[in-house]
Amino acid sequence: MRNFVNFQTDLLRTFVSVIDLGAFTKAGDALGRTQPAVSLQIRRLEELVGAPIIKQVGRALVLTGEGEILLSYAREILRLNDEAGSYFNRSKIAGVLRVGLPNDYAVAFLQGLITEYTRQHSDISLELHCGWSAEILDRLRSDELDLAVAMVNNEQSQYLSRSWIERPIWAAAENATFDPLLGIPLAAHPEGCAYRARMIQALDNAQIRWRVAYTGSGISGLQNAVINGLGVSALTHYTMLPGMRALDERDGFPPLAEIRVGLFYKHPRLSDAGIGLVNHVIARLDEAGVSPVAMNRVELVRQ
Template sequence: MLDHELLRTFVAVVDTGSFTRAAAQIFRTQSAVSMQMKRLEQQLEKTLFVKDKRELQLTDDGQKLIGYARRILKLHDEAMGVMASEATLRPLLLGCPDDYISGVLPELLAQVRKLIPGLPVQVRSGSSGQLRQLMDEGQLDLSVLTRPADKEEGYLLLQDRGVWIAPSADFIDSCDTLPLALVEPDCKFNSSAVDGLIKQGVDFDVICISGNCTLLSEMVRRGEAVSTLASCSVPNDLYRVPAGRGLPELPEVEIVLQSAANSHPELGSDRLSLLATRTAEVIAQRSPTLS
C-alpha cells in the first residue's frame, strides 16, 4: 500500500523542483525528505528521480507515478474536506505579485467566493520569489506566481507578455535620455529592458525602482518616466508603446496558481484545479489576447 504522506512529499518535490524547498513546505528536514523518497522508491522498486545538470528531473517511472499521486491525494483531500467541520474554517492565506493585483487577483477572488462561499481570504503581495519563500515558511496557502521557463510549477492561469508604457506617443522621441521607472531587478522585465537598451545604444536613466505597480503607473501618468508592466496590468488610460518604436521587446510570462505542499483544508487538489480552470476561463473571456 502506498503511504499518502510519501506521495504528498513526492508531489511537493516535483512541484517545487527541489528537496530543499519541499522540506521547508512540509516542515521536515532535507534529509527526512530524501529518506522518504528512498522509502517510496524501495516500495515501488523503481527509481523516481535523476539529477541532470544540478536540476532534479523525473525518470520515466517518476513521470508515470506523478499523475497517480495527484489523483490519490485529490481523493484524500476531497474526503478530508467533506468531513471537516465548518467551525474549523480559517482564512485562506493568498499571495499575489503586485503586477497581477488588478489583472488577475479580482477574478481569482471572485472564483474563490463562488467555489467556497464564506471562506475569508487574506492577501499578501510581493515578488514571485518572496511569495515562494512565504509558502516555504508556511505563511501562505496559495499564490499567484510567474512561472520560471521550462518548469511545470502550478496551474496555468494565462500567458502574458511585458509591454512598455509611456505618457504619450511622442514622449520617447522628445527625450535625449530616456527616464525609466522599473520593477525590481528580480523581475525579468527589468533585466530585459536594461539589457536591451544597452545593446541598442539608447541613453537612459533609471530614476525609480519599485515593486509597486501603482507607483510606476502614476509616474508614467504624470509624464515623469516610461515603464514596463505585464500587459494584463496596464491601466486603460496609459499609452502602450507599439513594437517598432525603438524599445527592446519584452519577454512572455506564464502566470500560474500554486499551492503550498500543506494546502488549506478547504482547498484540496480537486478544488484547486477547478479554481484555476474557472479563473483562467474568465480571464480568457475578458481579454482573449492575454490567454
Template sequence: MLEFELLRTFVTVADCGGFHRAAERLNLTQSTVSQQIKRLEAEARRPLFRRTTRSVALTDDGEMLLGDARHLLQLEEAARHRLLAPQLSGTVRLGAVEEVAGGSLPPALGRFATLHPHVKLEVQIGVSAELIAQLDAGRLDVVLAKRPLGTSRGRLAWREPLVWAAADTFMPIAGAALPLALYREHSVSREAALNALRDSDLAWQIVYTSPSLTGVRAAALAGLAITPLPASVVGPGLRVLGTAQGLPRLPDLEFAIFEKKRADAAATALAAALASLTQSAARPGA
C-alpha cells in the same frame, strides 16, 4: 421534469455526433443511449435529432434545448460538488501579485469561499520574488505570481506578453536617454526589461521606481517615463510601444501557482481553485 441523466446523454450525443461514440464515452451500450434519447424526446414531445444511416444531427428544437441542457448540467454539477466537497477548515495564507488581485482573483476567491465557508483566508499582495521568498520561509501557503525568468518551478497558470507602455501623449526626446519607470529590485518585469535594454544599443536611465504596479503605472500615465507591463493591465491612457519605435522585444511572462511543501488540504484546495483562472478570458499580471 427532464431528468439529468437523459440530458447528459443528449449533450454527449450532440458533442460526439453519433450514438456509438456517445455510448463509448458514457460507458453504456448503444441501445441504452438510443432508449434514453427516445425517452427524452417523448418527454419533450418532439424529435431532437434527425437520424440517417450515416449521420445524426440536431433538429431546430434540439439546437434550442442544447444550450439549456448544458446550463442545467453545470448547475447540477456545481450543486453536487458543494454537497460532496470536504468540510475543510483552518486558515490559508495566500500571496498574490497586485495585478491579479484587482482582476480575476476575487471571483476565484469568491467561489472558493462558497465551497469552503469554514476556511479563513489571509491575503498578502506583493511582488513575485518577495512572495515566493515568504512561501519558502513558511510564512505563506500558496502564491500566485510570476515565475522567475528561466525557471520552471510552480504550476503554470498562463502566459502573456510583457510590453512597453507609455502615456498616449508621451514623446521621446531625440538624442536623450530613454526614461524608465520600474519596480524596485527583485521584480521579474524589471529584470526582463533591463536584460532586453542591455542587449540593445539604446541609451536609457531609470528616473522613477516604485514597489507597486500603481506606482509605475502612475509614472507612465503622467508621461514621465515608459514602463514594462503585462499586456492585460496596460489600460486606458497608455499605449503599447514596440520594435517599430526602436524598442527591444520583451519576453512573455509566465504566471504560476506555488505551494509550500506538505501543504494541508485547505491550501491544496485553494491552489486548485486558482488553477481555474487558466480558463478565464482575462489574463492579469505583478
C-alpha cells in the same frame, strides 16, 4: 481491449508528499506511514511507470525525466480527486488562507480571482501577502503561506503546480513622445523585479539610452506614473489601463523577453479551502485562454 494502468491515488499522494516535503520521513509523518512504507509505495509507482521516478544524488533527491512527467499528472489527479471528495463529503469550505502574490506581476487581476472565490465562501479568512517572487517562495517553503503565485526560474520550481507564459508589453501614456537621444524614461519597480530587468536588457541590447524616472513597489503607482507621462514601463495586458498605449518596434522599442509565471503550493499542507482556491484560479486561467507549460526539473534537498 486496452490494458489500462491504474495509478492509485494513495500512491500518487505519497509521491507528491515526498516531493513537496522534501524527504521520505517527512512524507511518512504527514501521511501517518513509516519510511519503509513510503519507500515501498514509491517502488510500486516505479513498477507501474516502468522506470525510476526519483534518484538520489549525494544527499539530494532528484526527479528523473519520467518522474517529472508523472509529477505533473499526479498533481492534477490529486487536485481533482480532492475537489470531488470535498464536494461529495459536503466539507465546509472554511479557515484561513494565506496567499502570496508578486509585486512585479498582474496583482490586480489575481486579487480579483482570489476575492471572487472568498466572496463565494464567507467562512474563509483571507490573508494576502505581496512581495518579490523569491521572498514569496521562501515564505511558502517555510510554511508561512498556503499558496503562491510567483515568477518561475529553472532553479526554483519546487511546489510548482501550473505555469504559463506572459509577454510583457511596453506601456506609455497615450500622447507621450520620447526622444531616444535624451534617454528613455523608465517607470519601474525596484531592483530585483523581473520586468525591470527585461526593460533594461532589451534597451541595452538595442543600444538605446535609458534612465529610471520613477521607482515604486506598488503596481498602482507604476500605472499612475505611466498615465501621467513620467515614463514608460513593462506591464501585462491585465494591467494596461485606459489612458495608456502599447509600444512596439514601430515606435522604436525592442521586444521584451517573455516571463514564466507559476502557481505554487504544497499539496500535503493544503486544506479543502486551499484546494478549492487552486481549482478556481486554474479554471479562470483556462477560461482566459492561458495555456499551461511543462514543468522543469526539480531538485529536492533531503532534510
